Amino acid sequence: MTFALPGVIRKATQFHEQERLIAFAQTMPGRVLVVALAAPLLYLFEEGKLMLVAVCLVSIMPSARKLLLSLGFFSVQPSLSAWKQLIIGGPFFGTYLAAKHFKRLPAVVRRYPQTFLHGAMWALFGFIWLLPDEGPVRLVAVTLATLLPYYIWRCGYLLMSGKRGTAAKTGILDHLYYLSPLYTTDSVPIGKGHDALSRRESNNPEEFAKSQLAGLKVLILAILWRTLDYWLSGESGPDARLAFSDPLTGSVLAFPLDMLISGEFEAPLLLMWSSLYFELIHVVLRIAVAGHLFVGTLRLCGFNVMRNTYKPLLADSLVEFWNRFYYYFKEVLVEFFFFPTYVGWAKLPMKLRMFMATFAAAFVGNMYFHVLLEAESIIDQRFGDLITELTPRLIYCFLLAAGIYCSMLRQQNRQGKDAAPAGSMVWLGRVAWVWTFYAIIHIWNVKVEAVDLAARNRFFLSLFGIDAG
Amino acid sequence: MSRAEHRETLLGFLKTIQRPGQPIEEADEGLNLINAGLADSLAILQIVSYLEETYGVDFAERGVDPDELSSIGGILDVIEQSSQ
Numbered sequence: 001m002t003f004a005l006p007g008v009i010r011k012a013t014q015f016h017e018q019e020r021l022i023a024f025a026q027t028m029p030g031r032v033l034v035v036a037l038a039a040p041l042l043y044l045f046e047e048g049k050l051m052l053v054a055v056c057l058v059s060i061m062p063s064a065r066k067l068l069l070s071l072g073f074f075s076v077q078p079s080l081s082a083w084k085q086l087i088i089g090g091p092f093f094g095t096y097l098a099a100k101h102f103k104r105l106p107a108v109v110r111r112y113p114q115t116f117l118h119g120a121m122w123a124l125f126g127f128i129w130l131l132p133d134e135g136p137v138r139l140v141a142v143t144l145a146t147l148l149p150y151y152i153w154r155c156g157y158l159l160m161s162g163k164r165g166t167a168a169k170t171g172i173l174d175h176l177y178y179l180s181p182l183y184t185t186d187s188v189p190i191g192k193g194h195d196a197l198s199r200r201e202s203n204n205p206e207e208f209a210k211s212q213l214a215g216l217k218v219l220i221l222a223i224l225w226r227t228l229d230y231w232l233s234g235e236s237g238p239d240a241r242l243a244f245s246d247p248l249t250g251s252v253l254a255f256p257l258d259m260l261i262s263g264e265f266e267a268p269l270l271l272m273w274s275s276l277y278f279e280l281i282h283v284v285l286r287i288a289v290a291g292h293l294f295v296g297t298l299r300l301c302g303f304n305v306m307r308n309t310y311k312p313l314l315a316d317s318l319v320e321f322w323n324r325f326y327y328y329f330k331e332v333l334v335e336f337f338f339f340p341t342y343v344g345w346a347k348l349p350m351k352l353r354m355f356m357a358t359f360a361a362a363f364v365g366n367m368y369f370h371v372l373l374e375a376e377s378i379i380d381q382r383f384g385d386l387i388t389e390l391t392p393r394l395i396y397c398f399l400l401a402a403g404i405y406c407s408m409l410r411q412q413n414r415q416g417k418d419a420a421p422a423g424s425m426v427w428l429g430r431v432a433w434v435w436t437f438y439a440i441i442h443i444w445n446v447k448v449e450a451v452d453l454a455a456r457n458r459f460f461l462s463l464f465g466i467d468a469g
Numbered sequence: 470m471s472r473a474e475h476r477e478t479l480l481g482f483l484k485t486i487q488r489p490g491q492p493i494e495e496a497d498e499g500l501n502l503i504n505a506g507l508a509d510s511l512a513i514l515q516i517v518s519y520l521e522e523t524y525g526v527d528f529a530e531r532g533v534d535p536d537e538l539s540s541i542g543g544i545l546d547v548i549e550q551s552s553q
Contacts, residue, residue: 111529111530160532160534163531163532164531164532164534195534195536196536199536306504319510319511320510323510331535334535335533335535339517339528339532339533339535340529340532340533342514342517342533343517343521343528343529343533344529346521346528346529350514350515350518353514354514408511411509411511412511419488
């Protein structure tokens, strides 16, 4: 759903589609100007400095972009020493060989390549549990096990390319740049893998110019949204993370949600609800800012990929919000969990297939993704800590899956009918419901220090005036 | 059947799942139907089911590539590959 903008505003906001600008951006002065405009935008972000180096290099030699971005293998995490890069290089190269020679793999591995990939990772965890507490073998194994969860989904995309046959004629440099990316610090593969990035790669100067201009646009948005987020979060001044107040009257409009849940602040009912909605906006802005930085860098390097966040607060259905809020995380869940489950149960009625696939993705896959982020707890066998940390997330993922499934069913029923026009009362009502749903389930997703599940449940009940003691 | 014949059959199916009022028969083969607003994200599931039932495509074997199934050209490629 989009609103029609007045012509002048639309021309300004869609500058990256203006033909004259695209033509200018193909010239040497144009390319220099694009980089000169991108530089301060990137420099405002801590991780943007390294990305700026990549953008400059690729702007000089766009056809060598994969080679230049592969330098990220040696610099993606400055704190990593060279030998750790070599350690992770082993699994990279092994996965690449498996993808390139996919047809030669045993039939069971070809049928379930992701299962074998993750099985190998869990076998490593199990191996570590059997090792003595110290020693060089443990050092290497633990280093690898700590790094793997960050890279496992990227390796998974590489194996997908193998299964589709698109990796057969590629070299390692066709994959290294996204396996160990310079353009993102997210464990979620922004831009996905070889197949998706190849489709979005610029093949001529005009496409490159369009991609770079589109990259500038999202970087500008990143700065705008970051500024707005700082203002809403009260982080622009010395009293960071205190309540958001009306700048005119000074009245408190919202408290940080984690402080309300932990009981640091008590608030009247209206303020609790406004805090929920402010938190939702804050989370959306935070995800948008990070995603725009990563996508902007990729686009400036000639990969005109889709945005990670695209107007989720204007979504009029739960599934549409989920599509727009954190697109590449959603794609991980869809490609690694939803579709394999959906096609694995081909004989079932479609609605049942959708149910199983949705829960496989939004519940099981979502939980599993976050379990892997706690690799150190797994390695140290601190399963009690793991359970405590992730139990609230169980509720969040269950509610998310249920909501998305119901939304998909309603979407199916609405197919063939005209959608409610943007701005209408029906549309506003749907958007309000979407905001409310995601704001509420975030109660079990927000990070709150030293707080048990009961505190989150109590807070939820208190929203409806129920005092659960 | 030729690619053109497959395209006509496919368009007949896509019209049943597309967003109303959108000229899907004019869509370029390379156009992403979802990004262009011609179909919603649920369409991919229905396209998978359609290909399974009509052409016997085994997606458990070949995997699902959402980008490939988002365009008319990509879907036709899958149909042609399955009939080889």
